[in-house]
Structures are given as structure tokens and as C-alpha cells.
Amino acid sequence: MFRFRDKEMAEKILQKLREMDLQITLMHVCGTHQDTLVRHGLQPLLEDVGVDIRQGPGCPVCVTTAKEIEESIALAKAGKTITVFGDMIKVPGVEESLSDAKTEGHDVRIVYGVNDAVDLAGKVDNEVVFIGVGFETTTPSIAVAVSRRPPKNFSLLSCHRVIPPALKAIVEMGEVRLDGLIEPGHVSTIIGSRPYEFLSEEHGIPQVIAGFEPLDLLMGVYMLAKQKEEGNARVDIEYRRVVKPEGNPAAIKVMDEVFEPADIKWRGFPTIPASGLVLSDEYQEYDARQRFEDDLAELKDKEFKEPKGCRCGEVLRGIIRSEECPLFAKTCTPMNPIGPCMVSAEGSCNILFKYSKYAEGK
Amino acid sequence: MLLVSFITTTSIPSIVCLAIPAKVLDIKGDVATVDFGGIKREVDISLTDAVVGQYVIVHTGFAIQVLDEEEAQETLAFFDQILGENVA
Ligand code: SF4
Numbered sequence: 393m394f395r396f397r398d399k400e401m402a403e404k405i406l407q408k409l410r411e412m413d414l415q416i417t418l419m420h421v422c423g424t425h426q427d428t429l430v431r432h433g434l435q436p437l438l439e440d441v442g443v444d445i446r447q448g449p450g451c452p453v454c455v456t457t458a459k460e461i462e463e464s465i466a467l468a469k470a471g472k473t474i475t476v477f478g479d480m481i482k483v484p485g486v487e488e489s490l491s492d493a494k495t496e497g498h499d500v501r502i503v504y505g506v507n508d509a510v511d512l513a514g515k516v517d518n519e520v521v522f523i524g525v526g527f528e529t530t531t532p533s534i535a536v537a538v539s540r541r542p543p544k545n546f547s548l549l550s551c552h553r554v555i556p557p558a559l560k561a562i563v564e565m566g567e568v569r570l571d572g573l574i575e576p577g578h579v580s581t582i583i584g585s586r587p588y589e590f591l592s593e594e595h596g597i598p599q600v601i602a603g604f605e606p607l608d609l610l611m612g613v614y615m616l617a618k619q620k621e622e623g624n625a626r627v628d629i630e631y632r633r634v635v636k637p638e639g640n641p642a643a644i645k646v647m648d649e650v651f652e653p654a655d656i657k658w659r660g661f662p663t664i665p666a667s668g669l670v671l672s673d674e675y676q677e678y679d680a681r682q683r684f685e686d687d688l689a690e691l692k693d694k695e696f697k698e699p700k701g702c703r704c705g706e707v708l709r710g711i712i713r714s715e716e717c718p719l720f721a722k723t724c725t726p727m728n729p730i731g732p733c734m735v736s737a738e739g740s741c742n743i744l745f746k747y748s749k750y751a752e753g754k
Numbered sequence: 755m756l757l758v759s760f761i762t763t764t765s766i767p768s769i770v771c772l773a774i775p776a777k778v779l780d781i782k783g784d785v786a787t788v789d790f791g792g793i794k795r796e797v798d799i800s801l802t803d804a805v806v807g808q809y810v811i812v813h814t815g816f817a818i819q820v821l822d823e824e825e826a827q828e829t830l831a832f833f834d835q836i837l838g839e840n841v842a
Binding site: 396607 | 773798800801802811813814815816818819821822823825826828829830833836837
């Protein structure tokens with residue numbers, strides 16, 4: 393029944409990889425892939441057969457900047473009702489998190505999705521601000537909600553980002569050796585395989601879109617190793633049961649209607665051109681940054697530093713692994729996180745802590 | 755049944771990136787009642803053309819794609835093929 397977890401088949405794939413006598417470094421950009429790798433103990437098995445996999449900037453909460461967290465806190469303090477995904481609430485800004493603001497008595501609420509925030513706006517008189525975080529997997533749902541013209545007291549603080557420009561940035565920065573990219577299955581569910589093709593064509597990088605069961609990932613690695621061996625560079629889809637080359641056209645359409653690209657900074661990265669999303673002209677009335685310009689004025693041109701000692705930036709660029717951060721599991725734990733990579737369930741510090749010996753006895 | 759193997763999560767936390775499969779039980783307009791391996795929940799299906807009985811991938815309250823059962827079988831057949839033997 394659990395065929396995408398079949399142990400025997402996993403061993404066979406690993407054996408094939410071993411026979412190929414590899415020495416490769418791959419990157420994935422998805423917290424759920426990191427979860428699969430660590431939860432099922434695949435990382436050491438893969439290292440054993442010469443495959444080093446790094447997590448790139450694939451955690452939407454982690455790449456959100458301190459400035460965006462500070463904006464959310466400022467709006468909470470200005471009396472707005474803040475609605476947010478659960479794994480954003482504990483991310484530290486400069487001195488505190490949304491969770492701290494909530495403890496101080498400000499109105500911060502966790503929602504499961506944007507529709508909960510819209511429903512809430514329909515029931516209360518206060519301004520309801522939704523903190524829109526997420527890649528292409530999440531953005532279509534926000535776009536649908538906005539396109540339905542929610543109540544006037546609803547607004548969006550868009551922290552949305554898109555993946556392909558970030559991959560381009562990683563490749564062009566050239567800090568890590570990249571023999572292949574494992575593309576995120578659910579982002580690709582929306583955008584399809586085509587937006588990645590330029591990376592294979594212009595930069596010669598083999599790519600595979602992989603699912604999230606252990607066999608999906610192992611097979612994805614094998615497909616990349618095969619491409620490399622045969623001297624190919626293209627985008628293969630392993631996760632065919634969900635990902636089509638054209639993606640989900642209805643989702644792409646509504647995203648294009650409601651949002652337009654903008655340059656945006658990612659944590660650990662410089663500003664990446666056209667990697668962010670802002671509301672298009674037609675939906676500007678829902679833009680929290682415009683509506684509450686006065687409340688956010690103070691933050692506008694401020695620069696923010698990373699938390700002292702936190703190496704999330706390097707983790708997100710694939711340069712170091714979480715365990716190489718000196719604060720990991722010492723001063724930085726999920727109960728007392730120093731950086732966002734320890735807070736989000738998609739952050740590699742959090743994932744490593746959760747499944748490792750450090751979590752014992754917690 | 756094969757697709758049951760995709761369902762591994764029993765609680766549905768508020769996590770931005772999580773997407774999990776669920777079976778469509780009933781559809782009324784844009785809203786479907788779906789079953790996450792025992793937990794029932796209403797989700798918005800306006801982004802898909804899912805019908806009752808299919809599995810959809812659900813993310814933050816929205817179905818984002820229909821799970822293609824035939825492709826799932828073919829993927830497994832493809833695994834078998836490149837591994838050079840049948841795995842039961
Ligand atoms: S362990 Fe903590 S301090 Fe170190 S990189 Fe991760 S989040 Fe930052």
C-alpha cells in the first residue's frame with residue numbers, strides 16, 4: 393500500500409546510485425523536501441553514495457525579511473487585526489515577534505488560509521490585515537480571495553515571492569557547486585515545468601521536479617544523476633501524478649490578474665529582480681502598505697540587520713548546513729528561536745532539531 | 755487502494771507550505787467537502803475542475819490540483835522499469 397515508501401525499491405535506487413560512483417552536489421528549494429530528507433534519514437544514505445543535497449531559499453517564512461516582520465508588528469501595534477499563518481507568528485523581527493505583540497494584548501490571529509481572514513473581515517468592523525507569505529503554491533489562493541473583492545476592511549501585506557528568479561540569483565552568484573536542481577513539487581503544480589527551462593538551456597543545469605515521498609526524492613536524484621552522466625540538461629518531471637508541464641492554468645491566470653512582479657529583498661540575499669509580487673493597479677485598494685502608509689512610514693527606509701550570530705542567510709544560500717551554525721541547539725532552539733530557520737516548520741534548522749537527538753527530552 | 759498511501763498527515767496545522775492530498779466527497783459551487791484520511795474539511799476548489807471521488811492536493815484551504823491516479827500507476831511502473839525488475 394505504501395508503495396512510494398517501499399524500502400526495497402529505495403535500496404535498489406541507492407544501489408544504482410552507488411554503481412554510478414558519483415560525487416555531486418544538488419540543491420532543492422522546498423522545506424517539505426528537507427523534511428522528507430531528514431525525517432526518513434535519507435541524507436546520510438545519499439551522502440554515502442556521493443550525493444550532497446543542500447536546501448536553498450525554499451522556506452517562505454525564512455526568506456521573509458526582518459523588515460516585513462517589523463511591518464506586521466507595527467500594524468498590530470497600530471490597532472489592526474493581524475491574520476497570519478501559524479509558522480510566521482514566532483519569527484523574531486528586530487526585538488520581538490508577532491507572538492510577543494499578541495502577548496502584549498494586540499490582536500494577532502492565526503488562520504489556516506486567506507478565506508478565514510476574509511470571513512473574519514466580514515464579521516468585524518476593525519481593519520483586518522492578512523500577512524501574505526508564500527511562493528507560487530500559496531499565492532493563487534490569495535489571488536482568488538482578492539479577485540472576489542473582499543470586504544473593504546480587508547487588506548493584504550504582500551510578502552509573496554516567486555521561485556524562478558531566486559534560482560537564477562543562486563546560479564549567478566555561483567557560491568555553491570550545483571550539479572542539479574530538485575525543483576519544488578507544489579510550486580511546480582502551479583507554474584509547471586517551463587519557467588525552469590532557461591536554467592537548463594542557459595546555464596546547463598539538470599533539473600527534476602520531484603514529489604515528497606522518500607521514493608520520489610530518491611528517484612529524482614537518480615534522474616538528475618542520469619542526466620549528468622549522459623551529458624544532458626533539461627527539466628524532468630518525476631512528480632507526474634500532480635505536475636503537468638503547463639502547470640495549473642486557472643491558478644496562473646488569477647495570479648497574473650491580481651499581482652504584478654516587483655523587485656524584493658530575500659533574507660540572506662540582495663534584492664532579486666522581479667522576484668516579489670505586489671497587487672496590480674486594479675486591486676491596489678487592498679494593499680495594506682498603501683492603506684496604512686502613515687503607520688508604516690517610520691519603517692520605510694530603515695535598514696535591518698540579521699539577528700546577531702544567526703547564519704540563516706548562509707543556510708538559505710546552501711553554503712552551510714544548520715548544524716554548522718554555532719548557535720544551533722545551543723542558544724537557538726524552537727522554544728527560543730534566534731532566526732526564522734529555527735521557527736518555521738519549513739526551516740532547515742527547525743527540521744534538523746525536530747528529528748535529531750537534540751529534541752530528545754524536550 | 756494505491757492512493758491511500760499518499761495520506762500521511764492526520765492533523766491540519768496552519769503551515770504555509772504544507773500541501774496534502776484529500777478525497778473529494780461533495781461539491782457545492784466553489785466549496786468541496788474533502789476527507790483527509792478521516793478528518794473532514796471544507797476547501798475551496800475554484801482552481802481545479804475536480805469531481806467527487808477524485809483526490810486533490812490541498813494547500814491553505816484551497817485545492818490546487820487534481821491527483822492523477824493513472825500517472826501515479828505509470829510512475830511506479832516507470833520506477834520498476836528503470837530498476838530492471840518488478841517490485842511487489
Ligand atoms: S540555528 Fe538558529 S541562529 Fe543558527 S542559522 Fe539556524 S536559526 Fe539562525
